[in-house]
Amino acid sequence: MADMKKEKRNGVNQWQEVLNILIHNPNAIIGFVIVAVLIILAILAPWISPYDYLEMNLAIAKQGPSAAHIFGTDDLGRDILSRILYGGRYSMSLGFLSVGLGAIVAMVIGSIAGYFGGWVDNLLMRMMDVLSAIPGMLLSIIVAAALGTAYHDTVIAMAIGNVAALSRILRAQILSIREKEYVQAAKASNCSNFRIIFSHIIPNSVMPMIINCTSRLAAALLFCASLSFIGLGVQPPEPEWGAMLAGARGYIRTYPYMLISPGVFIALSVVGFTLLGDSLRDAMDPKLRK
């Protein structure tokens, strides 16, 4: 079967093929739409928020959804919709940045460990072992408590939890690619180590890591919410979906609408990233293509 190729389309590299597959997958489209809408809303927040998200007005506090305030107002009279939109900026950006930073650090560690092997590999991987011995949440709490609650501190605290697992995934892939014949052929062609790592090995190793990152995005959003929930992460009065959930804790029975909006948005974003991640993994799996 493998020798039967359609020779009409040529020059289509693997990324384009993956895109082709994704376009035909309804799950991928739904996931993509959800994520795209959330990102657009977050970017446009300053222009489309009906009210200033910090403006308090105790007179209209704790009011349910109305024509003036579509999602209602919270306990301090702030418009929930505006806070959701701005909160999205924090949640989404923290999610992307923390996973992105974790991935970059993991790439450096994983490729050095994987390509050079020996004691360097041993040292780096044992360090990663120590890191993964600490439960993720606890690790982030420790780091956040140590560094503080500024925005960049929160990014670092969240990123650290990703580094160990991602570097291991990348390293495993590199170990397998390293033995591939095209890498041997590159060596035989006098390719420098640098070229081999960056042109041959890394581009072919990133897929599993990317797929893992998409599911980590979903987890990061939940994580961010959890951090805010316990008082670390984004601090009041800045809005963040998790923080908003935390703030609404006391009003579960009396004013449930305060919980519903942030809860729904958290759930929606997780669903979106998961759908996208799942279909991306399926699209990249060569065995499923047969």
Place this chain on the structure above:
Amino acid sequence: MSADEKKKAADIGEFLDVRNLTVQYTSMGSVIHAVNGISFRLNKGETLALVGETGAGKTSIAKAILRILPDVSAKSSGEVYFQGADMMKLKEKEMQKIRGHKISMIFQDPMTALNPTMRIGRQISEVVSAHRNISKEEAEAEGKRMLELVGIPAERYNEFPHQFSGGMKQRVVIAIALACNPELLLADEPTTALDVTIQAQVLELINDLKERLNTSMILITHDLGVVNETCDNVAVVYAGKIIESGKKYDVFKHPAHPYTNGLFGALPNMNLNSSRLRPIEGLLPDPTNLPDGCAFAPRCPHATDKCRKGTIPAVELEPGHFCECIRLDEIRKER
């Protein structure tokens, strides 16, 4: 039975009669025509070789006979009469009674054909227990007997697959396939993954068992040497069709179809003295886009426009030796 049915029943081969078998796979919007109307018969005690290259559709034929094609993507049609009954019409429960019992299959890769977490003895006795109503001890005794039969000491009954080499794993696979003394054995490239000296041992084993147990066999392979050593009849498969078939001696001595000739010519035969091989130009056809007429025409040095239209009928060259080509006479004159 009505007169019509009786007449039809009389034409059906006694042992295995495959009629107009078609298999299609759907994948990502395109349809792969793997098997395109194949018919052949097998008599009891005989061995038929299905010869062809990658993607010719040979494995699909075997899987269609056993009805183990993937449900979702594969569609098969046609009739497969086994001992008089059309298996394509049987219910799944009835097929389960046949698989492993009356018809067994050996798959290509011995490395992945065995369950790595189950002891090999149990993998054999499992098949026995599934089809016969016997006690555990009796099934185990049967398992050990089968091991000895394939040349593995019975003491190794409780070992795991990873403790065996490739050749021995394949012997275990053969033991599992023959455990219930099937009437028909389907072997899909059983020795391709093995070293040549081990292949010789395994082929000898298969031949020996075949004779002793009088098992009929369909052997799928691309190796004409293996065909010569083990089979009575040959069917050459190209793009899902049998383009030449007959007794081994006839097909090997007087190959008629240009593709069959190409296969023999492309072989670096030990006895040939030419310095250059005669390759077949071009590539295997795209099964999602098969050409009209003869599928081999794009590569055939003798093709004419007539070859590229319509269905090519089979011609009987000598008793039992068929070939699907309309230019045989002209080609013979050209030589």
Place this chain on the structure above:
Amino acid sequence: MALIEVQHLKKYFDVPNGTLHAVDDVSFKIEKGTTMGVVGESGCGKSTLGTTLIHLQESTGGKILFEGRDVTHLDKKELRAYREDVQIIFQDPYSSLNPRYNIARTIMEPLEISGRFKSKAEIRQEADRIMDLVGIEERLRGSYPHELDGGRRQRVGIGRALALNPKFIVCDEPVSALDVSIQAQVLNLLMDLQEQKQLTYMFVTHDLSVVRHISDNICVMYLGQLVETCSSKKLFEKPLHPYTQALLSAIPSTDVDRKMQRVQLKGELTSPINPKPGCRFAARCPYATAKCQEPQQLREIESGHFVQCCRIEEID
């Protein structure tokens, strides 16, 4: 003077259970413009021999001579120069090409690195010339490996090996993964190229019928040891070593009229890890005696025909 000469070459690997003797005391010569076939079954060390010769792995012992010069140990600069003289073609057309490079780039890369060309246009021109040579159509030159069939990918692999203008190419089972009808095309290409460019090949394969067509001389290996070497013609007419005889008789023949006399070997391959001294084939050899446990020598039995077997004269 032979182009390549190998003297008592050894390549051992450290494995958890001990030492794996992949290549153990192998000696032979390859003359310029000829093809040396290296045959044997799994675990005989033929692929390791190839990769060690071109320094993709470092040898553990013995000597390698190239054009009379000792190239067993090379520093960085010498290695760079050596690599322009010796190249390799791999077996698996599916894993020997970088899936992210289109084939033009695969062939241009070694050209870029060699520094022989001044402009990108020159590099592209040379790459086109090479792709013409190996028979890749123009319309396919922007394609990616997964869009091509095995035969074409292998042509790309051959083109890449030719890019640096080598004198010697190790062909590691280059046609084993291809269909029979495509095999013939690629083999013919290799033979044409050898004539045109006066190339020297070491052709590693397990397929004896293929090796007969393409080789002038053949080395037969078993578990890291070289058991027999002579001209291709002699090997098939009059194989001397018991293993060679068994190997040749094990091949299923396509001749309907002849009934093959088969030498059946008993047992399985022994382990190449921490092997005992002496002939490694003895465990399966129908002629083995106690003498076979002693360390063996490669001896010239007839002119140009070397065999490593202490009982050759007695067996007949």
